[in-house]
Amino acid sequence: MYVEDRISNFPDHIRCHILSFLPIHEAVRTSILSTKWRNLFASISTVDFDTYLLRGLTERNIIDSFKNFVDRLLKFPDQLSLDCFRLRADGIASWNDGYHDFDVSGWICGAVCRGVKEIDLYLDNFCHTLPALLFTCHSLRTLTLVAKDSKIFEVPSEVCLRNLKTLCITSSVLVGDSLNRLISNCHVLEDLTFDECSVVNARDINIQIPSLKSLFLDFFFSIGDSNYVVVINAPNLVYFRYDSVIVKGYNLSNMKSLEKAEICIWFDSSNYETSSIHLFQGVCNVRSLRLTIHEVIPITSRFPILHNLIEFEFLGKEIWLVEFLHCASNLKTLTVLLQDVAGTRWNIDAPSCLSFHLKKIEISDYAPDMIEIVRYLLDNSMVLEKLIIKVNAMNATCASKARNQLLPLLKSSKKGLIVIL
Secondary structure, eight states: OOOOOOGGGSOHHHHHHHHTTSOOHHHHHHTOSOHHHHHHHHHOOEEEEEGGGGTTSOHHHHHHHHHHHHHHHHTOTTOOOOSEEEEEOTTOSOTTSSSSOOOHHHHHHHHHHTTOSEEEEEOTTOOSOOOGGGGGOTTOOEEEEEOTTOOOOOOOSOOOOTTOOEEEEESOEEEHHHHHHHHHTOTTOOEEEEEEEEEESOSEEEEEOTTOOEEEEEEOOOTTOOOSEEEEEOTTOOEEEEEEEOOSEEEEEOOTTOOEEEEEEEOSOGGGHHHHHHHHHHTTTOSEEEEEEOOOOOOOSOOOOOTTOOEEEEEEOHHHHHHHHHHOTTOOEEEEEESSOOOOOOOSOOOHHHHHTOOEEEEOSOOGGGHHHHHHHHHHOTTOOEEEEOOTTSOHHHHHHHHHHHHHHHHTOOOSEEEEO
């Protein structure tokens, strides 16, 4: 009699959930499972331990059941390979509570021994270091690690991730030597992300990877912990995002392939104003730039010329905007969100981009003291086709006053389409 096998067609995470309820603790170790169940175990390519999916049930029993299943699966003798191992724990306060006895390091080693290609770990409140075996996994293509309030990022002396293409580390404390040792041994890396991380004991952060295409550095520092240099040599880098306090120095070279950059900076010391200029020099070939500057310091150095820049989004003080407009002679699209506008008339020579190339301007969160800026842009933008002014952040009364303030000025303009939102 033929019995249709429906379980085999389920996605891996559903099959894992079903199999976790089977009473096969000893059967797995002694290999007395039926061929059908053995094939189900061996065919699972993705192990996803997400305790969020277990909420609403008898929590301890369900979590323990699934934990035991992961233990069995990763030690199952017929498990030939594993594509993805994902570990999330929204329902667990700590991996070290002594309550469930999670063998996280053992799971990671089990996945590595089965030729895992992707590892995705959420290890909040985890006080152990990652197993050294992880850092010599030749099959690994993608490694994602979130480690809030954890002390795990100590890279061993031997590192070789020769096939790793994507590395994403979030909410971790990075030690300078360990960080550089990890980066320098990822020879084919294409996508590198450090998100909301902090750096300690670093003289430099050295990123020299010819294959790198996307780089995101988001660093938080304690006061006085920015006395180091960022070195980047990535000839094939296309996208660069940098969110940090300005540090002691920047050496960004060979970035001619860069197309888009997003930079958000603030200053721990006015002595590093020259360093910020070096940062901008490193991205001077970019075509699209989103820039956020949180403070104003005296500008004593000349900005680099951004010949290729055609799209510019600026969030910050107007003094920095003026400087950048003079350096972007071929700019076509400008989006601005200004802070603490002085409200005075701009008595400056018109940047060449306004006269010859700028076709679209968008002003976000318009305020009445920006009227002189709008007047200046309208008077000097010779090829402007579209001006968008957004007042939707105001209440209804203020928005109405802003429109009444703008309308006479806009009606007198002979420019193209003008939109007030």
